Amino acid sequence: xxxxxxxxxxxxxxxxxxxxxxxxxxxxxxxxxxxxxKAKKPPELMFVYSYEKLSINESVPSRFSPECPNSSLxxxxxxxxxxxxxxxxxxASGQTSxxxxxxxxxxxxxxxxLVL
Amino acid sequence: SQKIEQNSxxxxxxEGKTATLTCNYTNYSPAYLQWxxxxxxxxxxxLLLIRENEKEKRKERLKVTFDTTLKQSLFHITAxxxxxxxxxxxxxxVTGNQFYFGTGTSLTVIP
Numbered sequence: 001x002x003x004x005x006x007x008x009x010x011x012x013x014x015x016x017x018x019x020x021x022x023x024x025x026x027x028x029x030x031x032x033x034x035x036x037x038k039a040k041k042p043p044e045l046m047f048v049y050s051y052e053k054l055s056i057n058e059s060v061p062s063r064f065s066p067e068c069p070n071s072s073l074x075x076x077x078x079x080x081x082x083x084x085x086x087x088x089x090x091x092a093s094g095q096t097s098x099x100x101x102x103x104x105x106x107x108x109x110x111x112x113x114l115v116l
Numbered sequence: 117s118q119k120i121e122q123n124s125x126x127x128x129x130x131e132g133k134t135a136t137l138t139c140n141y142t143n144y145s146p147a148y149l150q151w152x153x154x155x156x157x158x159x160x161x162x163l164l165l166i167r168e169n170e171k172e173k174r175k176e177r178l179k180v181t182f183d184t185t186l187k188q189s190l191f192h193i194t195a196x197x198x199x200x201x202x203x204x205x206x207x208x209x210v211t212g213n214q215f216y217f218g219t220g221t222s223l224t225v226i227p
Contacts, residue, residue: 042205
Protein backbone atom coordinates (compact mmCIF):
# COMPACT_ATOMS: atom_id res chain seq x y z
CA UNK A 1 0.00 0.00 0.00
CA UNK A 2 1.76 3.18 -1.23
CA UNK A 3 -1.10 5.49 -0.50
CA UNK A 4 -1.38 8.56 1.67
CA UNK A 5 -4.98 9.46 2.40
CA UNK A 6 -6.29 12.84 3.46
CA UNK A 7 -9.67 13.89 4.78
CA UNK A 8 -11.69 15.87 4.08
CA UNK A 9 -11.16 16.52 0.37
CA UNK A 10 -12.75 19.95 0.65
CA UNK A 11 -13.36 22.21 3.63
CA UNK A 12 -15.08 25.57 3.95
CA UNK A 13 -14.75 27.33 7.28
CA UNK A 14 -15.36 30.70 8.82
CA UNK A 15 -12.66 32.71 10.54
CA UNK A 16 -13.98 31.78 13.98
CA UNK A 17 -14.29 28.05 13.34
CA UNK A 18 -12.09 25.24 14.60
CA UNK A 19 -11.49 22.34 12.24
CA UNK A 20 -8.95 19.58 11.70
CA UNK A 21 -7.33 18.03 8.66
CA UNK A 22 -6.36 14.38 8.83
CA UNK A 23 -3.68 12.36 7.08
CA UNK A 24 -2.95 8.64 7.22
CA UNK A 25 -0.30 6.33 5.78
CA UNK A 26 0.39 2.64 6.31
CA UNK A 27 3.76 2.39 4.61
CA UNK A 28 5.69 2.38 7.88
CA UNK A 29 7.23 5.76 7.10
CA UNK A 30 8.54 7.56 10.15
CA UNK A 31 8.63 11.08 8.65
CA UNK A 32 5.43 12.96 7.87
CA UNK A 33 4.98 16.42 6.43
CA UNK A 34 2.45 19.20 6.01
CA UNK A 35 2.73 21.51 3.01
CA UNK A 36 0.63 24.47 1.92
CA UNK A 37 0.14 25.13 -1.78
CA LYS A 38 -1.45 28.21 -3.29
CA ALA A 39 -2.69 28.22 -6.89
CA LYS A 40 0.11 28.06 -9.48
CA LYS A 41 2.75 28.05 -6.74
CA PRO A 42 4.98 25.24 -5.45
CA PRO A 43 4.25 23.45 -2.18
CA GLU A 44 5.64 25.29 0.86
CA LEU A 45 6.92 23.23 3.74
CA MET A 46 5.05 23.88 7.01
CA PHE A 47 5.88 21.10 9.47
CA VAL A 48 7.93 17.92 9.62
CA TYR A 49 7.42 15.11 12.09
CA SER A 50 10.14 12.54 12.56
CA TYR A 51 9.38 9.49 14.70
CA GLU A 52 6.22 11.22 15.96
CA LYS A 53 8.14 14.25 17.19
CA LEU A 54 7.94 17.70 15.62
CA SER A 55 11.35 18.28 14.08
CA ILE A 56 10.73 21.27 11.81
CA ASN A 57 8.33 24.20 12.05
CA GLU A 58 8.88 26.63 9.20
CA SER A 59 7.75 29.66 11.23
CA VAL A 60 4.10 28.78 10.74
CA PRO A 61 1.53 30.96 12.58
CA SER A 62 0.12 29.42 15.76
CA ARG A 63 -3.36 29.27 14.26
CA PHE A 64 -2.04 26.08 12.61
CA SER A 65 -1.34 23.37 15.15
CA PRO A 66 0.04 20.00 14.04
CA GLU A 67 -0.32 16.75 15.93
CA CYS A 68 1.07 13.27 15.35
CA PRO A 69 -0.92 10.82 17.51
CA ASN A 70 0.98 7.79 16.20
CA SER A 71 3.31 6.77 13.41
CA SER A 72 0.47 6.42 10.88
CA LEU A 73 -1.55 9.54 11.59
CA UNK A 74 -0.95 13.24 11.22
CA UNK A 75 -3.43 15.98 12.02
CA UNK A 76 -3.46 19.69 11.38
CA UNK A 77 -5.71 21.65 13.72
CA UNK A 78 -7.01 24.94 12.40
CA UNK A 79 -8.32 27.82 14.47
CA UNK A 80 -9.06 31.47 13.71
CA UNK A 81 -7.79 31.24 10.16
CA UNK A 82 -7.65 34.14 7.74
CA UNK A 83 -8.95 34.22 4.15
CA UNK A 84 -5.34 34.23 2.91
CA UNK A 85 -4.92 30.78 4.47
CA UNK A 86 -7.17 29.37 1.74
CA UNK A 87 -5.04 26.86 -0.16
CA UNK A 88 -4.46 23.19 -0.91
CA UNK A 89 -2.98 21.48 2.15
CA UNK A 90 -0.84 18.51 1.29
CA UNK A 91 0.35 15.74 3.55
CA ALA A 92 3.34 13.59 2.66
CA SER A 93 5.29 10.76 4.21
CA GLY A 94 8.77 9.45 3.61
CA GLN A 95 11.28 6.90 4.71
CA THR A 96 14.68 8.02 5.90
CA SER A 97 17.52 6.36 4.00
CA UNK A 98 20.59 4.82 5.53
CA UNK A 99 22.30 8.12 4.83
CA UNK A 100 19.93 9.85 7.23
CA UNK A 101 17.84 11.82 4.77
CA UNK A 102 14.61 11.41 2.87
CA UNK A 103 14.95 9.95 -0.59
CA UNK A 104 11.38 10.38 -1.67
CA UNK A 105 8.04 11.54 -0.44
CA UNK A 106 4.60 10.15 -1.09
CA UNK A 107 1.95 12.82 -1.23
CA UNK A 108 -1.72 12.62 -0.45
CA UNK A 109 -4.34 14.20 -2.73
CA UNK A 110 -4.65 17.23 -0.46
CA UNK A 111 -7.45 19.07 1.29
CA UNK A 112 -8.75 22.13 -0.53
CA UNK A 113 -9.46 24.70 2.18
CA LEU A 114 -11.53 27.83 1.75
CA VAL A 115 -11.67 30.35 4.59
CA LEU A 116 -14.53 32.82 4.42
CA SER B 117 18.58 34.65 -0.08
CA GLN B 118 17.82 31.08 -1.00
CA LYS B 119 16.11 30.49 -4.33
CA ILE B 120 15.09 27.54 -6.47
CA GLU B 121 14.00 28.64 -9.90
CA GLN B 122 12.72 26.63 -12.82
CA ASN B 123 13.45 28.00 -16.24
CA SER B 124 10.02 28.97 -17.37
CA UNK B 125 6.58 29.00 -15.97
CA UNK B 126 5.18 27.34 -19.10
CA UNK B 127 6.68 25.26 -21.88
CA UNK B 128 4.90 24.08 -25.03
CA UNK B 129 6.41 21.43 -27.28
CA UNK B 130 5.30 19.21 -30.16
CA GLU B 131 4.53 15.59 -29.54
CA GLY B 132 7.55 13.38 -30.16
CA LYS B 133 10.10 16.07 -29.31
CA THR B 134 12.31 16.16 -26.22
CA ALA B 135 11.22 18.48 -23.44
CA THR B 136 14.03 19.98 -21.36
CA LEU B 137 13.24 21.62 -18.04
CA THR B 138 15.78 23.48 -15.92
CA CYS B 139 16.11 23.87 -12.17
CA ASN B 140 18.60 26.41 -10.82
CA TYR B 141 19.30 27.06 -7.18
CA THR B 142 21.32 29.49 -5.09
CA ASN B 143 22.52 29.38 -1.51
CA TYR B 144 21.64 25.74 -0.96
CA SER B 145 23.93 22.76 -0.57
CA PRO B 146 21.57 19.93 -1.41
CA ALA B 147 22.43 16.34 -0.69
CA TYR B 148 20.19 15.38 -3.59
CA LEU B 149 17.59 16.69 -5.97
CA GLN B 150 14.24 15.23 -6.93
CA TRP B 151 11.76 15.75 -9.72
CA UNK B 152 8.02 15.47 -9.26
CA UNK B 153 5.02 15.63 -11.54
CA UNK B 154 1.84 17.34 -10.41
CA UNK B 155 -1.51 17.22 -12.17
CA UNK B 156 -4.18 19.85 -11.43
CA UNK B 157 -5.85 19.35 -8.05
CA UNK B 158 -3.59 16.41 -7.15
CA UNK B 159 -0.55 15.94 -4.94
CA UNK B 160 2.92 15.75 -6.51
CA UNK B 161 4.12 12.33 -7.66
CA UNK B 162 7.78 11.40 -7.30
CA LEU B 163 9.62 10.69 -10.56
CA LEU B 164 13.38 10.61 -10.06
CA LEU B 165 16.07 11.34 -7.51
CA ILE B 166 19.69 12.20 -8.22
CA ARG B 167 22.35 12.49 -5.53
CA GLU B 168 25.03 15.16 -5.29
CA ASN B 169 27.75 12.73 -6.39
CA GLU B 170 25.79 11.52 -9.44
CA LYS B 171 25.90 13.20 -12.84
CA GLU B 172 23.00 11.54 -14.59
CA LYS B 173 20.02 9.28 -13.89
CA ARG B 174 17.60 7.65 -16.32
CA LYS B 175 14.22 6.03 -16.02
CA GLU B 176 12.41 4.98 -19.18
CA ARG B 177 11.89 8.22 -21.19
CA LEU B 178 13.14 10.42 -18.36
CA LYS B 179 16.66 11.66 -17.80
CA VAL B 180 17.99 13.93 -15.05
CA THR B 181 21.38 15.58 -14.80
CA PHE B 182 22.84 17.35 -11.79
CA ASP B 183 25.72 19.82 -11.85
CA THR B 184 26.58 20.99 -8.34
CA THR B 185 29.18 23.43 -9.72
CA LEU B 186 26.61 25.19 -11.90
CA LYS B 187 23.95 24.59 -9.22
CA GLN B 188 21.64 23.26 -11.89
CA SER B 189 19.60 20.21 -12.77
CA LEU B 190 18.18 19.43 -16.19
CA PHE B 191 15.14 17.18 -16.63
CA HIS B 192 14.50 15.64 -20.05
CA ILE B 193 11.44 13.84 -21.35
CA THR B 194 12.19 12.15 -24.67
CA ALA B 195 9.55 11.23 -27.25
CA UNK B 196 7.07 13.41 -25.39
CA UNK B 197 3.37 12.55 -25.41
CA UNK B 198 0.26 14.60 -24.66
CA UNK B 199 -0.12 12.51 -21.48
CA UNK B 200 3.14 14.07 -20.25
CA UNK B 201 1.37 17.44 -19.96
CA UNK B 202 1.54 18.47 -16.30
CA UNK B 203 3.45 20.71 -13.94
CA UNK B 204 6.94 19.48 -13.13
CA UNK B 205 8.60 20.45 -9.88
CA UNK B 206 12.17 20.08 -8.74
CA UNK B 207 12.83 19.72 -5.03
CA UNK B 208 16.08 20.05 -3.15
CA UNK B 209 16.74 17.72 -0.27
CA VAL B 210 18.96 19.15 2.42
CA THR B 211 20.25 17.35 5.48
CA GLY B 212 17.62 15.89 7.71
CA ASN B 213 14.08 15.79 6.48
CA GLN B 214 13.76 19.12 4.71
CA PHE B 215 12.62 19.55 1.13
CA TYR B 216 12.28 22.79 -0.77
CA PHE B 217 10.40 22.96 -4.07
CA GLY B 218 11.21 24.98 -7.15
CA THR B 219 8.76 27.33 -8.80
CA GLY B 220 7.49 24.66 -11.22
CA THR B 221 7.16 24.45 -15.00
CA SER B 222 3.83 23.77 -16.68
CA LEU B 223 4.51 21.53 -19.67
CA THR B 224 2.03 21.19 -22.53
CA VAL B 225 2.70 18.61 -25.23
CA ILE B 226 0.82 19.50 -28.39
CA PRO B 227 -0.44 16.61 -30.52
